[in-house]
Structures are given as C-alpha cells and as structure tokens.
Amino acid sequence: MEGTDCCALQLGQTVPDFTMETFDPGKFGFGTVSLEALKKAGKWTVLFFYPADFTFV
Amino acid sequence: MADLADRHEQFIEAGAELITVSTDTQFVHLAWQRDEKLLEKAKFTMAADPTGTVSRLFGVYDESKGLALRGTFVINPEGVLLASEVNFFNIGRNVDELLRKLKANIYAAKHSDEACPARWAEGEKTLKPGAEMVGKVYEALQ
Structure with a gap:
C-alpha cells in the first residue's frame, strides 16, 4: 500500500504504549504524554491528528 | 482546532484527555499556539510526533509527505481502541460528532x-x- 502504513490498529485492539514530547498551553510548559500514564489515571484518550502547525484547520 | 479549543471543557467533563498530534516539534506547537489568535484559548496538550512513529501506529502517516492525515481516535482507560475517523488533508472534522461518539462509548462502557x-x-x-x-x-x- 502506498502512502500510509499497511498494518495499522483496528477497532477493538489494544493500543501499544506510546510516549510523545508535548507542549501544554495551559501550563505554558513542555512535558511528555504516555498512554500508560493516561491509563493509570483512568482517563479516556482522544487523539486528534492534523497535518501541520501554522496551516488552516 | 479553534473548534476544539472552544469545546475542550466538554472533553474534560466527560473524563477524557484530549491530545492533538502533528509531526511538528513541541517548540513549533508553542510558537503556533502563542501567535495564532484562533488558538488563544487552547488548553489541550499538543504532542509532537516528528518521527511519525505514533502516526504510523494509527495508519495516518503519509510517507510521501511526512505528514499525518486528519485522524481522530478514541481509546478507553484499558487502552482499547474504540473509535476512529480519518479525513483527507483538505477536509475538516466535526467536533460535535467526536463528542457524541466519545460520550456514546463512555455510556456503552458503563452499560454493557x-x-x-x-x-x-x-x-x-x-x-x-x-x-x-x-x-x-x-x-x-x-
């Protein structure tokens, strides 16, 4: 398959843990976010992907 | 994104953590959020995926462009993926529909x-x- 990855997750599957560097506008600071920490906090997670900063959204 | 900023409180009230993701770094996220008036009220976490690792995991990474498609994903507190929607680069989303799906999933989780x-x-x-x-x-x- 061209363009996107061939073996993405499907609904009902468990998402493997991931970690990303973050900017938190609320605290005006940098940090990290991990799925493991969100799960430990009992949170639902909503991921909202978009192509690029400084563009029309 | 401005639409998301306006409705962020509803995600928090529902018990969800809203995280926006692009392949930009956290430094560019800061610059954009600080400079763009539409994002003045944004309080959600802005995550950086410059290697495309997380975007690939969810199948939204365009290898030829190095950018992520407009994918939206809902994961429950056990880490199970329960909703997904992917729009092409040039089509925006409906935050009302995202909130509806999130709340429906939370309701269904409590009433199996x-x-x-x-x-x-x-x-x-x-x-x-x-x-x-x-x-x-x-x-x-x-």
Missing part, C-alpha cells in the same frame, strides 16, 4: 448490555439487543 442507536445523543433512549428485539427495533425505539 445496551447499545447506542444511530444519531444517539446523551440522555436519549438506548437499545438492549436480545432475541425479543429481532425484527422489533422500531417498537424498541418508541
């Missing part, structure tokens, strides 16, 4: 014998699938 019918919104009638409902969905919805 019920299902949320088409266009279900918080407070509306749900269905209890079972033998007696076969061929009688119309009656069940009344």
Whole structure:
C-alpha cells in the first residue's frame, strides 16, 4: 500500500504504549504524554491528528 | 482546532484527555499556539510526533509527505481502541460528532448490555439487543 502504513490498529485492539514530547498551553510548559500514564489515571484518550502547525484547520 | 479549543471543557467533563498530534516539534506547537489568535484559548496538550512513529501506529502517516492525515481516535482507560475517523488533508472534522461518539462509548462502557442507536445523543433512549428485539427495533425505539 502506498502512502500510509499497511498494518495499522483496528477497532477493538489494544493500543501499544506510546510516549510523545508535548507542549501544554495551559501550563505554558513542555512535558511528555504516555498512554500508560493516561491509563493509570483512568482517563479516556482522544487523539486528534492534523497535518501541520501554522496551516488552516 | 479553534473548534476544539472552544469545546475542550466538554472533553474534560466527560473524563477524557484530549491530545492533538502533528509531526511538528513541541517548540513549533508553542510558537503556533502563542501567535495564532484562533488558538488563544487552547488548553489541550499538543504532542509532537516528528518521527511519525505514533502516526504510523494509527495508519495516518503519509510517507510521501511526512505528514499525518486528519485522524481522530478514541481509546478507553484499558487502552482499547474504540473509535476512529480519518479525513483527507483538505477536509475538516466535526467536533460535535467526536463528542457524541466519545460520550456514546463512555455510556456503552458503563452499560454493557445496551447499545447506542444511530444519531444517539446523551440522555436519549438506548437499545438492549436480545432475541425479543429481532425484527422489533422500531417498537424498541418508541
């Protein structure tokens, strides 16, 4: 398959843990976010992907 | 994104953490959020995926462009992926629909014998699938 990855997750599957560097506008600071920490906090997670900063959204 | 910023409180109230992701770094996220008036009220976490690792995991990474498609994903507190929607680069999303799906999933998680019918919104009638409902969905919805 061209363009996107061939073996993405499907609904009902468990998402493997991931970690990303973050900017938190609320605290005006940098940090990290991990799925493991969100799960430990009992949170639902909503991921909202978009192509690029400084563009029309 | 401005639409998301306006409705962020509703995600928090529902018990969800809203994280926006692009392949930009956290430093560019800061610069954009600080400079763009539309994002003045943004309080959600802005995550950086410059290697595309997380975007690939969810199948939204365009290898030829190095950018992520407009993918939206809902994961429950056990880490199970329960909703996904992907739009192409040039089509925006509907935050109302995202909130509707999030709330429906949270409701269904708490009421495992019920299902949320088409266009279900918080407070509306749900269905209890079972033998007696076969061929009688119309009656069940009344």
